[in-house]
Every structure is written in structure tokens, then in C-alpha cells.
Amino acid sequence: MPVTTLSGHQIHVNDEGFLTDPSEWDEELGTALAAQIGITMTDEHWKVVRYLRADFATQGETATLRRVSTNGGVPVKQLFAMFPQKPAKKMAYIAGLPKPQGCV
Amino acid sequence: MKKRLLVLGAGTAGTMIVNKLRHHLPAAQWSITVVDRDDVHPYQPGYLFVPFGLLAPEQINRSRHAFLADGVDFVIADVDRVDAPASTVTLTDGRVLEYDYLVIASGTTPRPDQTPGMLGDEWQRSIFDFFTFDGAVALSKALQSFTHGRFVVHITDMPIKCPVAPLEFTFLADAWLREQGLRDRVDLVYVTPLPGAFTKPISSERLGSMLDERKITVESDFLVEHIDTENKTLVSYDEREVPFDLLVTIPLNMGADFVARSGLGDELNYVPVDKHTLQSTTYPNLFAVGDASDIPASKAGSVAHFSVEIFVDNFLQLIAGKPMTRSFDGHANCFIETGNGKGLLIDFNYETEPLLGKFPLPVAGPFDLLKETRANHLGKLAFRWIYWNILLPGRPLPLPSHMSMVGKTQPNGATKTLATK
The missing domain is CATH 3.50.50.60 (FAD/NAD(P)-binding domain)
Incomplete structure (x- = not known):
């Protein structure tokens, strides 16, 4: 596992840059990760990221877009506007969580 | 009591x-x-076989x-x-x-009612599914009068029942169109919410190149929001559009x-x-x-x-009041029909993606993993008999319930010798 440093945080990441240890994350790091993929965090972004963190803590899996929309209360359309093109992947990246399973 | x-x-x-x-x-x-x-x-x-006349409806139920x-x-x-x-x-x-x-x-059940426009006027006119008996039979009739245009195969969202079936359907459609002499008059398009042909990297690459070889266009990362039935177009949440003349969709699956x-x-x-x-x-x-x-x-x-x-x-x-000692590893094993009497086989679990190798016996096979062979196609056909006569009655089938790593290789040739069981 590569170790990298981002905005003063030493973090373990996989080859796609996703954190491999969700406990290394805090909101300051979330802001830095978002900046890496060109996203400026707003209150709406934080609502989604905090939901993902809380849901992961109880479920042990990264929530799908449908779950964020149904249980987290943010419509899928809005998720695509906030995290363009690949919202599921980008949300997880910023939240320091594993990429959501494709559910083979 | x-x-x-x-x-x-x-x-x-x-x-x-x-x-x-x-x-x-x-x-x-x-x-x-x-x-x-x-x-x-x-x-x-x-x-899967009914729309192409490869299995008669009365052979299903x-x-x-x-x-x-x-x-x-x-x-x-x-x-x-x-x-x-x-x-x-x-x-x-x-x-x-x-x-x-x-x-x-x-x-789990396909739910066309969950996507606006799917279950409207065009349902079973230009929009079909094949994961139900009625859908497969209706599609077999529609294909008989299909001559040209945009033939779109579409997955609404994951997870779906039998996740390789849409790929198999696409390969069979390509082979069927060639047989009918129609392939040059048809644009075949594969629309998926996934980033590629399949979820796991090695098989996704292999299956993706098989789509390329067949000149099938892949529209990836496409999550449908609604179907515009007037213009016969799939519209995604990020406002991309995929027009169709014939749409074969896998509706949202729900419990x-x-x-x-x-x-x-x-x-x-x-x-x-x-x-x-x-x-x-x-x-x-x-x-x-x-x-x-x-x-x-x-x-x-x-x-x-x-x-x-x-x-x-x-x-x-x-x-019996004892602790449960066995642990399911997510083992899956799927034949993938690829058309022209050939097929592929994949074997994987929670931890390990589909790799190259042999099944069910390491090295001996007879089935090749992740390779197109005639034996895999015959295995798929034989499975119908096995399903009714061995599997459902609960008779033992000599297949391991845990996946084995013996003899499996990454495409770069490194052999894994570790056995999981």
C-alpha cells in the first residue's frame, strides 16, 4: 500500500488514490481530497459526505447513489450535478471510503 | 411439539x-x-435463448x-x-x-414501473425486457420483424439478477443479426451504469475487447433517469441521450x-x-x-x-445448539454465452475476481476459465438438465461450494498456488 502525504496528513491509499483506512480521514482531509478532483465543498457536499461516513460506520459498505438518494435525502440528479460524471466514485473518494462495489 | x-x-x-x-x-x-x-x-x-428461437417457450417452465x-x-x-x-x-x-x-x-424481480417512461406506450412495442417469460416471448416476436436501426441493450442499475446476461444477450444478438444478414444495417449499442463492460478489471477488459471486436458501441457510466418515449431516447441523470429503435432493457431489480x-x-x-x-x-x-x-x-x-x-x-x-462453523465465501460460477456455439466461463468470489484457469478440476478442467470455447457452450446447454435433475432435488453435485485458487493465473502469467480451502 503506497503512503502519501496530503495537506499535512500522512495517508495510506490504493493505486487509484482511495484511502485504504477510513479512520485516517477527517473533514480537513476531505476538503483536500475534493480539491484534488476539482470539487469545492459546499454545505450540500458536506451533507452527502457526512451521510456516507455515518452510513459506512454502521453498514461497513459504501452507500450506493440509490441509497444516498432514498435514505440520505439527496436526489440522484443533484448528486450528478455536485459530483459530475462519476458521482458514486467521487463521493467515496472525498469521504475517504472504499470505491462502492460494482455488485457483480 | x-x-x-x-x-x-x-x-x-x-x-x-x-x-x-x-x-x-x-x-x-x-x-x-x-x-x-x-x-x-x-x-x-x-x-436468454428464447428471443433468438434457440429454446422454445415450452422448454422453460x-x-x-x-x-x-x-x-x-x-x-x-x-x-x-x-x-x-x-x-x-x-x-x-x-x-x-x-x-x-x-x-x-x-x-429479485425486474421492475419496469420504477423508471419513468419505461412501462408506457412503448412497452413491448419498441421497449422490451427478456428477464421474464412474457418479455422473452414478446421480444422473440419483435425480432422477427426487426430489419435495421439502433438496437440498444441497456442496464438500468446494479445489482441485477445474472449480471452477465446482458452481455450474453448482446453477443447473441450480434451473432443472430449476422446470421440474418442484417448486421451492416444495425447499430448495436451497450449502455451500462458501470465504468466498463463488467465490474471486475480482468474480465471487464476481456469482455470489453470482445464487444470491440464485434463493433458494439459501449456507453458507460450511464444511469438512466427516464425514457423519452416520444423520441425513443434514453435520458441519463447527467442529461446524456441515447436514441433507440429497439430497446432491450434490464429494468431496476428489487426484492x-x-x-x-x-x-x-x-x-x-x-x-x-x-x-x-x-x-x-x-x-x-x-x-x-x-x-x-x-x-x-x-x-x-x-x-x-x-x-x-x-x-x-x-x-x-x-x-443442535452448536455454533455455525461454515462460512460462505461468495463463490459464483457463470457460463457466458458468446454466440456462434461458443461460451466463456468465469469463477470468482467476494475476494478474488475472475481469473484464467480450468474448472472444476484445476489444470485438468475440462472447462477453460475466461476463454471462448465450444466446451463452455456445451456446458451451458447441459446445465439445464443438471438443474432439473440434480440441483433442485438437492442431490450432490461434485462442485466445491468454496472457490479454489489452484492453477489460476493472472493474465501476466503469474500462477497462484495458494488454495483457499
């Missing part, structure tokens, strides 16, 4: 469970009841009761709700069934509505369970087996089959 095992759903998982457990549980001590809404057991892998062991009570009814704290199930006709242990095996009514489901009505034991995360006398659970494995008959073997052993330990 007799103990009562109640199973909801007499499909692949439910039928195997009652047949295997009836063999182990003495009739004097245990009643076994299975509930289903009808008496028609479809061979679901057969739906059998009666459920013919495959249930003696001493299993079969109730035909719809389930209204499960009261898990009270250990009762209420049927829509008002009957109440009490249980000591409950298995939810009610599967049974009674699961939601009973407060037992997640956002897609799947029952949350421990992924190694299939035991409910909330109620220790409740299990969900097969497509009805939320385990992160393929919703496929092979997963139902391998997990039932683990479940049955664990269940016998549980009722």
Missing part, C-alpha cells in the same frame, strides 16, 4: 433448501412448509410441486407481511403461519414488496444478512438465501446453489 421451518419462495434456493433439509430433519419432529405465489418454476437461464420432496407442505399464496418479533407470516388471504425458523428466498412492508428490507427490498452465514443481522431465527439477501455477490443460481450448501450445514448445527 413439532418445530416449524417456513420458507418463503420455491425458486432455486427455496426448493433446494426444503429438499435438502427434509432429508435431514425427521418428519416426527419437524414440519417444513414452503410458500409461493404460483406453481410455475421457470428455468430462468433459459430466458415446469411445476414447482413436482420438484418438492415428499413431506414438504406447499402453500400457494401471496405473502402479506412477516411479523419477525412474533415469528409469524400473514398471507394476503388472511391465513397466519407460525414458524420457529424463517427463510426468505423470494428472489419482494412484502419484505419492505415487513420492515425487513434495505432501499431495494433486500434483507440485510451476515454475508458468511446469511443470518439476518436483526433476527437470529431468520435467514435470507439466494437473490433476496443483500450479500455483495452475484444474484445468480450458482451463488444460490453454493450458499445453500453452507446454509444447510450451518442450520443443522444451529438447531
Whole structure:
């Protein structure tokens, strides 16, 4: 596992840059990760990221877009506007969580 | 008093469970009841072949009761709700069934009603599914008059039942169009919410290049918001558009509505369970087996089959007051039909993606993993007989329920010698 440093945080990441240890994350790091993929965090972004963190803590899996929309209360359309093109992947990246399973 | 095992759903998982457990549980001590809404057991892998006339509709369906062991009570009814704290199930006709242990095996169902525009005027005119008997038969008729234009195969969202079936359908459509001499007049397009042809990197690359070779356009990361039926166009959440003349879609798949009514489901009505034991995360006398659970494995008959073997052993330990010692590894094994009498085979689990190798015997095979061969196609055809005659009756099939790593290779040639079992 590569170790990298981002905005003063030493973090373990996989080859796609996703954190491999969700406990290394805090909101300051979330802001830095978002900046890496060109996203400026707003209150709406934080609502989604905090939901993902809380849901992961109880479920042990990264929530799908449908779950964020149904249980987290943010419509899928809005998720695509906030995290363009690949919202599921980008949300997880910023939240320091594993990429959501494709559910083979 | 007799103990009562109640199973909801007499499909692949439910039928195997009652047949295997009836063999182990003495009739004097245990009643076994299975509930289903009808008496028609479809061979679901057969739906794929119906649109191309490769399997006749009458070769798909059998009666459920013919495959249930003696001493299993079969109730035909719809389930209204499960009261898990009270250990009762209420049927829509008002009957109440009490249980000591409950298995939810009610599967997953395509739901075209969940996408705006899908179930409208164009349904079964220019928009079809093939994951239902009616859909597959209607599509076979529509293909007879299809001559040219945009032929779009589409997945609404994951997870879906048999995740390789849309690819197989696309390969078969390509082969069928060539046979009819129509391929040059048709744009074949594969639209998926995934970033590529499949979820796991090595097989996705292999399957993706097979789509390329066949000149099939892939539209990836496409999550449909609605279908514009007037303009016959798929519209995504990020406002991309894919027009079609003929759309073959895989609608959103959801677990049974009674699961939601009973407060037992997640956002897609799947029952949350421990992924190694299939035991409910909330109620220790409740299990969900097969497509009805939320385990992160393929919703496929092979997963139902391998997990039932683990479940049955664990269940016998549980009722004997012992700890459950077997652990399901997410093992799946799927033939992928690729057209022209050939097929591919993939073998994988929770931890390991599909790799190159041989199956079921390492090195000896006879089936090649991740390679197109005639033997894999014949294996797929032979499986229909195995399903009815060996699998459903609960007879042992000489396939390991745990995946083996012996003889498997990464495409760069590195052999894994570690055995998982």
C-alpha cells in the first residue's frame, strides 16, 4: 500500500488514490481530497459526505447513489450535478471510503 | 411439539433448501412448509435463448410441486407481511403461519414501473425486457420483424439478477443479426451504469475487447433517469441521450414488496444478512438465501446453489445448539454465452475476481476459465438438465461450494498456488 502525504496528513491509499483506512480521514482531509478532483465543498457536499461516513460506520459498505438518494435525502440528479460524471466514485473518494462495489 | 421451518419462495434456493433439509430433519419432529405465489418454476437461464428461437417457450417452465420432496407442505399464496418479533407470516388471504425458523428466498424481480417512461406506450412495442417469460416471448416476436436501426441493450442499475446476461444477450444478438444478414444495417449499442463492460478489471477488459471486436458501441457510466418515449431516447441523470429503435432493457431489480412492508428490507427490498452465514443481522431465527439477501455477490443460481450448501450445514448445527462453523465465501460460477456455439466461463468470489484457469478440476478442467470455447457452450446447454435433475432435488453435485485458487493465473502469467480451502 503506497503512503502519501496530503495537506499535512500522512495517508495510506490504493493505486487509484482511495484511502485504504477510513479512520485516517477527517473533514480537513476531505476538503483536500475534493480539491484534488476539482470539487469545492459546499454545505450540500458536506451533507452527502457526512451521510456516507455515518452510513459506512454502521453498514461497513459504501452507500450506493440509490441509497444516498432514498435514505440520505439527496436526489440522484443533484448528486450528478455536485459530483459530475462519476458521482458514486467521487463521493467515496472525498469521504475517504472504499470505491462502492460494482455488485457483480 | 413439532418445530416449524417456513420458507418463503420455491425458486432455486427455496426448493433446494426444503429438499435438502427434509432429508435431514425427521418428519416426527419437524414440519417444513414452503410458500409461493404460483406453481410455475421457470428455468430462468433459459430466458436468454428464447428471443433468438434457440429454446422454445415450452422448454422453460415446469411445476414447482413436482420438484418438492415428499413431506414438504406447499402453500400457494401471496405473502402479506412477516411479523419477525412474533415469528409469524400473514398471507394476503388472511391465513397466519407460525414458524420457529424463517427463510426468505423470494428472489429479485425486474421492475419496469420504477423508471419513468419505461412501462408506457412503448412497452413491448419498441421497449422490451427478456428477464421474464412474457418479455422473452414478446421480444422473440419483435425480432422477427426487426430489419435495421439502433438496437440498444441497456442496464438500468446494479445489482441485477445474472449480471452477465446482458452481455450474453448482446453477443447473441450480434451473432443472430449476422446470421440474418442484417448486421451492416444495425447499430448495436451497450449502455451500462458501470465504468466498463463488467465490474471486475480482468474480465471487464476481456469482455470489453470482445464487444470491440464485434463493433458494439459501449456507453458507460450511464444511469438512466427516464425514457423519452416520444423520441425513443434514453435520458441519463447527467442529461446524456441515447436514441433507440429497439430497446432491450434490464429494468431496476428489487426484492419482494412484502419484505419492505415487513420492515425487513434495505432501499431495494433486500434483507440485510451476515454475508458468511446469511443470518439476518436483526433476527437470529431468520435467514435470507439466494437473490433476496443483500450479500455483495452475484444474484445468480450458482451463488444460490453454493450458499445453500453452507446454509444447510450451518442450520443443522444451529438447531443442535452448536455454533455455525461454515462460512460462505461468495463463490459464483457463470457460463457466458458468446454466440456462434461458443461460451466463456468465469469463477470468482467476494475476494478474488475472475481469473484464467480450468474448472472444476484445476489444470485438468475440462472447462477453460475466461476463454471462448465450444466446451463452455456445451456446458451451458447441459446445465439445464443438471438443474432439473440434480440441483433442485438437492442431490450432490461434485462442485466445491468454496472457490479454489489452484492453477489460476493472472493474465501476466503469474500462477497462484495458494488454495483457499
